[in-house]
Structures are given as structure tokens and as C-alpha cells.
Amino acid sequence: MPPVRGPNAVDIALTVNGHAATAHLPSQRSLLELLRGELGLTGTKLVCNAGNCGACTVLVDDRPVYSCITLAVACEGKRVETIEGISKDGELHPVQEAFIDHDAYQCGFCTPGQVMSIVALLRSKAKPTEDEMRRAVTGNLCRCGAYVNIVKAGMSAARRGTK
Amino acid sequence: MAGLRVVKSRDEFEGEIFESLAIIQGSDLPPHAAGVEFEEIGKSRKRVDGVQRVTGRATYTQDVTLPGMLHARVLRSPYPRARVRAIDTKKAEALPGVRAVLHRFNSPKAAFRGEETIFRDEVRFIGDEVAAVAADDAETAVRALALIEVEYELLPHVTDLEEAISDEAPKLEDGGNVFDAGSLKRGEARQAFKDADAVVEGTYRTSTQLHNSLESHGAVAQWDGQILTVWESTQHVFGVREGLRAALLIPLSQIRVICDYMGGGFGSKGGAGKYSIIAALFAKQLGRPVRCVLTRHEENLAAGNRSATLQKIKIAAKDGRITAIDHTSWSNAGQGRWVANPTGPTNTLYDFANLTTKSYRVVTNAGSLSAFRAPGYVEGTFALEQAIDELAERIGVDPFTLRRRHAASQRDPRTTKAYSLKRLLECYTIGAREIGWSDRRAGGTRGSAPHRRRGIGMGTQIWGGGGGPPAYATVHFNSDGTVILRAGTQDIGTGTRTVLAQICSEELGVELDRISVRIGDTEGPYGPISAGSLTLASVGPAVRLAARDAREQFLGAAAGVLEVPRTELRMERGHIVSKGARTPIAEVSKKLENNTVIGKGSRWPNPESLSIKTFGAHFAQVEVDTLTGEIFVEKVVAVHDIGRIVNPMTAASQVQGGVIQALGFALSEERVVDRSLGRVMNADLEWYKVPTVLDVPEIVVRFTDRPDRRANNLGAKGLGEPPIIPTAAAVANAVANAIGVRLRHAPMTPPRVLEALAVVP
Numbered sequence: 001m002p003p004v005r006g007p008n009a010v011d012i013a014l015t016v017n018g019h020a021a022t023a024h025l026p027s028q029r030s031l032l033e034l035l036r037g038e039l040g041l042t043g044t045k046l047v048c049n050a051g052n053c054g055a056c057t058v059l060v061d062d063r064p065v066y067s068c069i070t071l072a073v074a075c076e077g078k079r080v081e082t083i084e085g086i087s088k089d090g091e092l093h094p095v096q097e098a099f100i101d102h103d104a105y106q107c108g109f110c111t112p113g114q115v116m117s118i119v120a121l122l123r124s125k126a127k128p129t130e131d132e133m134r135r136a137v138t139g140n141l142c143r144c145g146a147y148v149n150i151v152k153a154g155m156s157a158a159r160r161g162t163k
Numbered sequence: 164m165a166g167l168r169v170v171k172s173r174d175e176f177e178g179e180i181f182e183s184l185a186i187i188q189g190s191d192l193p194p195h196a197a198g199v200e201f202e203e204i205g206k207s208r209k210r211v212d213g214v215q216r217v218t219g220r221a222t223y224t225q226d227v228t229l230p231g232m233l234h235a236r237v238l239r240s241p242y243p244r245a246r247v248r249a250i251d252t253k254k255a256e257a258l259p260g261v262r263a264v265l266h267r268f269n270s271p272k273a274a275f276r277g278e279e280t281i282f283r284d285e286v287r288f289i290g291d292e293v294a295a296v297a298a299d300d301a302e303t304a305v306r307a308l309a310l311i312e313v314e315y316e317l318l319p320h321v322t323d324l325e326e327a328i329s330d331e332a333p334k335l336e337d338g339g340n341v342f343d344a345g346s347l348k349r350g351e352a353r354q355a356f357k358d359a360d361a362v363v364e365g366t367y368r369t370s371t372q373l374h375n376s377l378e379s380h381g382a383v384a385q386w387d388g389q390i391l392t393v394w395e396s397t398q399h400v401f402g403v404r405e406g407l408r409a410a411l412l413i414p415l416s417q418i419r420v421i422c423d424y425m426g427g428g429f430g431s432k433g434g435a436g437k438y439s440i441i442a443a444l445f446a447k448q449l450g451r452p453v454r455c456v457l458t459r460h461e462e463n464l465a466a467g468n469r470s471a472t473l474q475k476i477k478i479a480a481k482d483g484r485i486t487a488i489d490h491t492s493w494s495n496a497g498q499g500r501w502v503a504n505p506t507g508p509t510n511t512l513y514d515f516a517n518l519t520t521k522s523y524r525v526v527t528n529a530g531s532l533s534a535f536r537a538p539g540y541v542e543g544t545f546a547l548e549q550a551i552d553e554l555a556e557r558i559g560v561d562p563f564t565l566r567r568r569h570a571a572s573q574r575d576p577r578t579t580k581a582y583s584l585k586r587l588l589e590c591y592t593i594g595a596r597e598i599g600w601s602d603r604r605a606g607g608t609r610g611s612a613p614h615r616r617r618g619i620g621m622g623t624q625i626w627g628g629g630g631g632p633p634a635y636a637t638v639h640f641n642s643d644g645t646v647i648l649r650a651g652t653q654d655i656g657t658g659t660r661t662v663l664a665q666i667c668s669e670e671l672g673v674e675l676d677r678i679s680v681r682i683g684d685t686e687g688p689y690g691p692i693s694a695g696s697l698t699l700a701s702v703g704p705a706v707r708l709a710a711r712d713a714r715e716q717f718l719g720a721a722a723g724v725l726e727v728p729r730t731e732l733r734m735e736r737g738h739i740v741s742k743g744a745r746t747p748i749a750e751v752s753k754k755l756e757n758n759t760v761i762g763k764g765s766r767w768p769n770p771e772s773l774s775i776k777t778f779g780a781h782f783a784q785v786e787v788d789t790l791t792g793e794i795f796v797e798k799v800v801a802v803h804d805i806g807r808i809v810n811p812m813t814a815a816s817q818v819q820g821g822v823i824q825a826l827g828f829a830l831s832e833e834r835v836v837d838r839s840l841g842r843v844m845n846a847d848l849e850w851y852k853v854p855t856v857l858d859v860p861e862i863v864v865r866f867t868d869r870p871d872r873r874a875n876n877l878g879a880k881g882l883g884e885p886p887i888i889p890t891a892a893a894v895a896n897a898v899a900n901a902i903g904v905r906l907r908h909a910p911m912t913p914p915r916v917l918e919a920l921a922v923v924p
Contacts, residue, residue: 042226043219045426047377048459052848055377083219092217100213103816107656108216109377109426115217134856141848143377143427144656145823146816147856 012076016041017085023072031075032056032067035082043083043112047141054140057113058082064120066139083112086119095119095157104153106144114140118154127158172768174631175775176695177538178507180578185632191704191767192711194872202736203665203675205868207812210661211680212424212654221424224396225456227383233262235441235455236304238294238311239465240286243528243841244320244335247286247313250294255310260303262449264311265441266294273410273440277500281410281437285318287335287498288528289842290464292437297445297453320528322841324471324495327527335526341493344502344524347510349576350517355487359479363554367476367546368908371495371834372469372827373846374535375853378426380466381456382435384442391418391446395439396425398432398655399692404685406435407443422653422683429824430534430694431467432655463846467533468834470494472505474546478554485554485569487517492543494522497529503539508888509547511776512625514572528841534694536821537884540626541828541891545909548622548892553905556605562896563600566623567591575774583770584871587623587778590802593865594621597800598782607901610786617797620896621782622889628805628881629775629874630700634766635688638667638706638713642757644737644749646671646678648709651690652702653683657883658813659698663706665809666877670710672734673748688763696777696881699809704875705764713762720760721751767876775874777885779803781822783893787901789920792913794830796860796894803885806871807878814882818864821886827854829891830910 013022016039023038032049035041035058044067047055051069058067059081086093095118098104105111114137121128121136128136133154142150172185195204215221252264267282275281282292294311298304319333326332327340334340356362382395382403391413397403400420407418425432442455457466477489492505506520532538555562570587574580595601598619607618636650648667654660660680668675681687691701714734721739722729731741738745769775782800787793801818808814831852835844845851870878891909899905904919 040228041219042222042228045223045377046225047379048848050459050847050849053377083217087218092214096217099217100209103210103658103812105210105213105216105656106658106816106820107377107427108221108424109223111216112219137856141377141853141855143375143429143824143853145820145854145859147823147854147859148819148862149816151856 010073012073014075014077015079017081025072027071027073029072030068031058031070031072031080034072035067041082041084045109045112054117055110055113057116057140059116059120062120062123064117083115093119094160095122095154098153098157098160102149102153102156104146104149106146110140110142114142114150118157122158126161130155170768172631173771174769175627175629176697177534178504178540178627183631185768187765187767192707192876194870194876194878201669203669204809206810208661208665208675208810210658210813211664211675212660223378223424223426224381224383224394224422225378227394229383229385229452232452232454233297233299233445233449234301234304235295235297235445235453236301236308237292237438237441237461238308239461240289240291240293242286242315242317243289243322244318245286245315246318247284247293248316249314251312255296255307258303258307258310260299261307262297262299263445264294264296265444271444273444275410275437275440281440288530290461290530295441297449320841322527322529322836323838324473324493324525324527326838327525328493335528340526342524342526344522345504346521348519352487352489352517352519355517356477356479358481359486360481361554361557362477362479363550363557364477365550365553365907367474367549369472369542369545370910371471372535372832373463373834373851374429374431374467375463375848375851376427376429376431379457379459379462380432380436380438382439382442383452383454384446385452386446386450389417391443392421393439393443394421396432397422398428398653398694399434400653400683400685401651401689402434402692403439407439410435410440411443420685425653425655428655429536430538433534433692433694459848460846463851464843465530467531467535469535469538470496470502470532472542474505476546476550478550480554480558483558483560485513485515488515490520490547492522493525495527495529496524497527497531499531502532503534505539505543505546507539508543508625511575511577512623513569514576515569529836536824536887537626540888541825544622544624544888545891545895548889549895549905549907552620552896552899563591563595563621570623575776578774580772580774583773583775583873584806584869585776585778586804586867586869587780589867590778590780590804594780594782594800594802597863597865598784598798600782603900606903614790615786615788616901617784617786618897618899618901619782619784620893620900621780622892622896624779624781624885624888626696626777626885626888627775628696628700628777628885629769630697630881631769632766634690634701634705636702636706636709636764637688638671638709638762640713640717640752640760642752642755644677644747644752646673647681648678648706649681649687650702650706651687652698653693655693657698657817658810659693661813662699662809663702666703666706667710670707671714672736674737677737696883696885698881700875700880701766703877703879705766707876708764709762711762712764713760716760716762720755724751724754770873773873775871775880777803777805777880779885779889781889781893783890783897785894785897785901787898787916789902792916794894794898794911794916796826798861798863799890799893800863801886802865803882804867805882805885806869806874806880808866808868809879814866815864817882818886819862822862822890823854823859825887825890826858828909829894831912833910
């Protein structure tokens with residue numbers, strides 16, 4: 001359920017995918033609603049809206065968060081990155097490349113969230129163990145069951161090294 | 164038109180045989196010659212739409228936003244059964260931003276699955292549609308729902324399968340709650356049971372499984388005064404178009420349905436939903452685009468499920484062979500008008516003489532079932548394959564050996580037709596080797612701790628997957644030498660775009676990256692529902708024919724342009740090749756300017772005299788913790804016999820996904836309903852437990868990979884459903900091997916394991 005409209009909208013300023021963004025919105029609005037709504041960044045998916053599935057995972061100051069249960073106002077002054085922001089100058093991020101190479105998706109709906117969780121892991125630990133890779137995506141459900149290849153893709157990206 | 168013929172085709176869809184018509188012209192292509200060197204077919208190719216999927220640029224229905232778009236939300240019944248006496252929408256309509264409210268007292272007639280309107284007089288489950296609001300934004304629509312006042316007259320309800328069967332249950336329909344859904348008889352089972360050396364009986368239960376496709380059901384509708392355009396997350400754009408036609412009585416020529424990308428369906432997105440009709444009704448009424456997308460909660464109440472079943476199986480043996488099976492099944496259809504058949508595998512899998520099976524549809528005050536990946540067969544195989552193991556144990560025969568005795572037949576026991584290709588025994592051999600069946604010990608082995616036991620088990624898969632007509636494709640050359648392949652199918656995550664591009668590339672002699680695939684749009688040629696494991700075997704052969712037609716036409720045109728006799732030309736890796744010369748296709752197509760070559764292809768009928776099936780076997784190794792009741796699946800070997808493999812990489816993905824979804828069914832997934840309230844208690848992803856990455860065992864995928872030359876010109880059959888069918892049975896048999904007691908209720912949760920262990924004398 002979307003939140004009930006609050007009495008006051010507030011102004012917030014943050015960085016989204018390297019660009020300054022401002023928004024005027026009710027304080028109950030989630031980061032996911034801000035991204036998909038006002039900012040039109042629909043790569044981040046809405047699935048459970050309750051912090052259960054990880055499809056809406058984005059990075060806030062390099063840490064993976066469930067954007068559906070993160071308030072937009074809590075991101076004031078922070079650096080938000082979404083799936084749209086990780087490929088630079090038309091070149092795919094190594095994790096994205098690895099997902100294609102290893103067929104680490106089926107319907108693709110969980111893919112943006114899976115990719116962001118792995119990007120976050122590789123920023124904090126460039127050479128994770130397979131178990132660490134698996135744990136990085138435990139909070140990302142894939143109903144098609146692409147898990148085997150998701151873990152393979154993550155490990156392959158780690159081997160190639162991320163920029 | 165010259166040479167046009169109408170012929171009958173017999174096709175299988177989800178365990179049932181249907182007769183259909185096929186319009187054919189010219190001649191079909193022969194299957195590829197044995198030993199032919201392929202450029203594309205049989206090669207692991209990355210998905211042609213991979214970049215869109217990993218960058219977030221793939222547009223799903225949820226992502227479609229149109230100028231001036233309104234948001235529709237649905238008011239759903241809070242009671243499992245009630246009469247809607249009155250609805251007062253004054254307060255809701257007065258809310259700023261609300262544009263319209265629809266309900267049963269003001270909605271135009273809109274036929275939906277045999278009913279005249281989408282808002283029922285008697286609502287029959289919690290989640291049944293009562294009213295809908297269209298508003299400027301979703302938040303306003305939700306607030307308006309709370310302001311709608313409905314007067315309900317509560318009626319007695321029943322949600323539980325076994326309660327609904329009992330005499331005390333309230334009768335939900337004139338005919339009661341239990342309806343005949345088919346039966347089959349072969350030989351004289353009664354006599355065979357009398358004559359048997361051993362008879363084993365068991366009662367099995369499987370719980371309701373919720374699809375939980377990550378993208379919920381939904382539609383965006385736009386009416387421009389003449390054309391209704393609907394974006395929908397669906398497995399069948401043409402089915403949605405037909406549903407909208409029937410509901411709104413708009414000619415098909417004025418409806419366009421688009422599904423570019425969709426976030427999973429697993430059988431539940433087979434046609435128009437009430438949400439599609441609501442979006443379309445509002446769009447027509449208000450003249451603005453309308454989005455109606457279900458929340459996760461709604462998704463788990465009103466968007467389908469795999470029926471819970473109660474199954475009784477009796478099985479007999481004489482002289483070391485199965486002589487008779489009696490299998491009766493009751494399925495909780497909720498408010499569904501049909502039911503899948505759990506006795507399907509019993510009817511078709513093994514060769515034995517005497518059989519009686521019956522299937523019943525039971526109506527309850529719960530959401531309708533919908534097809535869920537191999538509907539009926541997953542549930543039925545769980546019971547049948549355990550019964551086989553139990554019988555084998557009783558007569559002292561290795562369960563692998565007993566199965567082999569009945570799996571060799573090359574004739575379909577139901578239709579008595581010969582199989583087009585059956586290599587089930589090869590699946591058994593490969594699987595047994597990979598799991599180490601020879602190390603299996605009756606009574607299991609010690610696990611990693613004294614209270615842990617290890618076991619090995621197997622299960623067998625039979626399913627259709629032969630596909631059939633009608634399915635069409637066109638192949639269109641552009642003036643720059645690139646190619647557009649159109650087919651009326653949709654990619655539900657299986658990789659359809661990619662394999663169709665591979666087939667087209669192979670036949671055409673044009674590289675994969677120069678072919679662009681357009682699917683998921685009713686503006687293209689007709690294609691079947693992406694269900695029943697029929698897409699590749701239906702659409703693939705049509706694509707091959709379309710590519711061949713385009714190639715022949717293009718070579719004819721090239722002969723004129725190059726002034727070389729047609730007979731000296733061929734197309735190869737993007738070039739027109741003649742004696743001693745290679746001309747890039749683009750050079751020829753440029754000279755043709757916009758004179759356009761369009762090749763057409765259609766699916767030819769299936770051979771009348773053959774039964775086309777897919778086969779497979781899964782083997783599981785488990786460890787069971789006898790203190791906690793936890794089952795740890797350590798390894799699953801999945802071997803499938805599905806004809807030619809077009810793309811080994813995406814095929815393996817299908818199998819891994821099927822196994823993992825089956826493990827959810829086997830171990831953790833279960834819709835829980837409070838019987839007195841009639842309410843689903845876990846309509847979310849918090850308490851409804853779908854497998855996570857940590858639940859994944861080692862999965863070994865193997866294919867027999869032999870083309871089924873007699874099935875269709877591609878030799879390929881379907882793979883969507885086969886890999887979900889036998890896993891739960893293999894795991895259950897492994898558990899029985901490990902701990903010596905049989906788990907007869909799926910999911911096999913820790914409490915059920917402990918309960919089973921507790922009753923051992």
C-alpha cells in the first residue's frame with residue numbers, strides 16, 4: 001500500500017547517478033517512489049513494497065538498500081546509484097557484462113536488484129569468496145531460479161575486476 | 164490462393180489432447196540432415212536482449228507511463244462469501260483527484276470467463292473484485308477505496324479442500340462442491356488387485372502454491388477513439404486481445420495488445436484479467452490512459468495458484484512387475500472453472516495393464532487456480548513416484564529397476580500410438596551414473612552427524628511439449644541488409660527471442676547480430692500462448708520456414724541484381740556466394756532499394772500417427788536432520804529427453820530454474836488460509852517462502868540431445884515445464900531412503916518431518 005499523503009511536502013536535494021537532483025515530495029514517499037516516479041528511473045523494480053524481495057535494491061553512499069522501505073527524505077545530501085547509473089559512456093559495468101555472459105537471468109525482473117547487490121559487494125571487497133557472493137544476494141529473490149548463474153556471474157565479474 | 168489446404172492436427176496442451184485445424188500451403192521443410200554442421204543451432208548464445216535486461220532499459224508493463232495516465236485500484240471483498248447488497252460511492256467520488264468509480268451497479272456488462280460482469284453479485288473469496296477507482300495518482304485511488312461503503316450480506320463459506328468435500332460443508336453451487344473432472348480405465352484393475360502379490364496404498368496431499376511472479380499482473384490501457392491499445396504482462400497477447408473483445412465487444416481490428424518484456428508468469432498470465440478489463444473500461448469512459456497493476460498482496464489473493472490436492476493411490480505388483488494402479492485425486496480449484504489433472508502421469512508414464520483413475524474439481528471460497536508450470540503433473544508425480552518406490556521396497560526390488568521394467572515401451576499407453584522419440588531409459592542411465600545410484604543403500608546412510616541421515620531418490624517426468632499449429636512468422640529484409648523477424652509469441656523469460664533468432668540465422672545465412680526479433684505484439688502474425696512447453700516446437704518450425712522463404716526470394720532477387728543464374732547462388736554468413744565471388748548481402752539489398760523481400764512461414768500439423776512427448780528423470784541426494792526435521796537437498800541431477808537443444812546455455816537455465824521452483828514446492832511453499840476467516844495469512848513474500856540463493860543445491864543438468872525428427876522440422880520439443888515435474892518426488896524418495904519414513908504431504912516442512920518420525924513405532 002502506498003503511504004497516506006502527509007500534510008506537508010518537503011524539499012530534498014541528493015545526487016542520483018552522479019547528477020544533482022531535487023524533489024518536492026511528502027515526507028512519507030519512499031526512495032523507490034521518487035526514483036520510479038518523479039525521476040522516471042524505471043530500471044529499479046517494484047515487487048513487494050515491503051522489504052522482502054530486493055528487486056528495488058539501489059546504492060546509497062555505496063551501500064545496498066531496499067529503496068521501497070527507504071524514505072526519500074532519508075537520502076538528503078546522499079549519493080544514490082541505480083541500475084541506470086552504473087554503465088558509463090555506453091560501456092556496460094563488468095557485473096552487467098558477466099550477467100549476459102553467464103545467462104544470469106531469465107525474466108530479468110530481479111536483475112537490476114541482483115546486479116546492484118553484487119556491485120555493492122565488489123566495492124567493499126574486490127575478491128570475495130563464493131560464500132560471500134552468495135550472501136550478498138540472499139536478500140534478492142529470483143522466482144525464475146537463476147541463482148546458480150547469478151553467483152557464477154558475480155564471481156566472474158570479481159575475477160575480471162570492476163572499475 | 165493456390166495450393167492452400169486445411170488439415171486436422173492433434174496437439175497436446177498441458178496433458179490434454181486437442182484437435183485443431185491447420186491451414187497449410189506449399190510443403191514443410193524436412194528435418195536437418197544428420198551430421199549437418201550448424202552455425203547457430205545447438206550453440207550457446209548469449210541472449211539477444213541481454214543488454215536491455217541488465218541495464219534496466221527493458222520496458223515491462225509496470226514501466227509503461229503515458230501522458231495523462233490515470234491509476235486504477237481495486238476494492239476487494241474482505242469476506243470469503245457475501246452478497247453485495249448496496250454500494251455507496253459518494254464520499255469516494257467527492258475526493259479530489261478521483262475520476263470515476265466502477266462497481267456492479269454502474270458497470271457496463273463485460274463478459275469474463277462465462278460470467279456477464281466482472282463485479283459479482285455474490286463475492287466468493289477474499290480478494291474478489293467489488294469496485295474499482297480511477298484517480299490522478301495511485302495514492303488517491305487507494306484513499307478512495309477506503310471511502311467506498313459496501314453493504315454485505317455474509318454467507319456461509321468453506322475454503323479448505325477436505326472440508327469442502329465433506330457432507331457438512333455449505334454447498335457453493337447447485338451441483339454441490341465436487342465436480343467430475345475426468346476418469347480413465349484400462350484393463351481390469353479390480354481383478355488385478357485381487358491377484359496381486361503385494362498391494363500398497365497411500366494418501367498424499369500437496370499444498371496450494373502461489374506463483375509470485377516478480378512482476379505482478381497488470382495492464383495499461385489507452386483508447387484513442389478507435390484503437391484500444393493495451394500493454395499487459397502476459398503469456399499470450401492474442402489471448403488478451405480475445406478476452407478484451409469478448410468483454411468490451413470491440414472488433415479485433417481495433418484492439419492491439421503489447422507485451423515487450425514480462426516479469427514471469429509461470430502459467431498464471433494466460434489471458435485478459437479483470438484488471439485488464441477495468442483499465443480498458445476506464446480508458447474508454449474517461450478518454451485517458453489508465454494503469455491497473457496488482458499489489459503483491461492482491462497478486463497472492465486473486466491472480467491464480469497451483470491447486471492443493473488430496474490424492475489416494477493404490478498400486479499392485481505380481482511377479483516383480485506393476486500390475487495395477489488406482490489413483491483418485493481431488494483438487495481445490497477455488498473459484499476456478501477447470502482443474503489440472505494430477506492423474507495425468509499415472510495415465511501415461513508407465514506401461515502396465517490395469518488402471519483406474521479419477522479426478523475431481525472441488526469448488527471453495529478461495530481464489531481461482533490458474534495453470535502453474537506443469538499443472539497437475541507436479542502434484543501427481545509427487546504421489547505416483549512415491550507409490551512406485553513404496554511398492555518396490557515392499558516387493559524387494561530396487562526402485563530404479565522396477566521403473567526400468569515399465570519405462571521401456573515405445574508406445575503411448577493412453578493412445579496406443581508409437582512415440583515419435585523416447586529415450587527415457589537413457590535418462591535413467593545418465594542420471595543413475597551422475598548421482599551414484601550404485602552406492603545407494605536401502606535404509607540410507609549416515610550423514611554428517613549422528614542425528615543426520617543421508618538418502619538418494621529418483622523421480623520420472625513425462626509431459627507433452629510437442630507444440631503444434633497455428634503459429635506464424637515473417638522475415639523481412641531491410642534495404643541495409645538487416646533482417647526483422649516477427650512472430651506472435653512472447654518471451655516470458657525462457658529466451659524465446661534468442662532461440663528464434665538463432666533458428667532464423669541458421670536458415671537464412673545471415674549473422675545473428677543482423678537479425679532483430681519483434682514479438683509480443685498482436686500487430687505481428689499470430690502465435691500461441693507461451694505455456695504448455697509449446698513455444699519452441701510451435702513457433703520455431705514456422706520461423707525456419709519463413710527464413711527459408713525469405714532466403715529463396717532474396718536469392719532470386721540477387722540473381723537479377725548480380726546477373727548470375729539463381730542456381731549458382733547461395734547465402735552464407737551474410738554474403739551472397741557464387742562461383743568465386745562473395746557479395747555482402749547489404750550490397751545487394753542496397754541495389755534493391757525498398758523493394759522488400761518478406762518471407763512467410765507457418766507451423767505444419769503434427770504427424771497423425773505418433774505421440775509426441777518429453778521425458779526425463781531427476782535424482783536427488785538429501786541429508787535429513789532428525790532433530791530439527793530439516794531437509795537439506797545436497798544434489799539434484801536433472802536429465803531430460805526433449806529432442807534437439809537449440810541453445811544449451813539457456814536450456815540449462817530453464818532446467819536449473821525448474822528444479823529450484825520445484826524445491827520450493829517440495830520444501831517450503833504453502834499458502835496458509837485461516838479456515839474460519841477464509842483469509843490467506845501469508846499473501847506476501849515475508850511468510851510465503853520462495854527459495855533463496857541459499858536453498859540451491861548442486862544441480863547437474865544433462866540432455867539426451869537427439870533431434871526428434873518425426874515431431875517437426877526442427878526436431879525440438881518444449882522444456883519450460885519438464886524440469887519442475889519430478890524433483891519433489893525425487894526429494895521425497897530420497898528422504899524416505901534416508902529416514903525410513905515417507906513424507907506424503909508437500910511441502911515437506913520440518914514439522915511434517917518430525918511428525919512423520921514421531922509416528923514410527
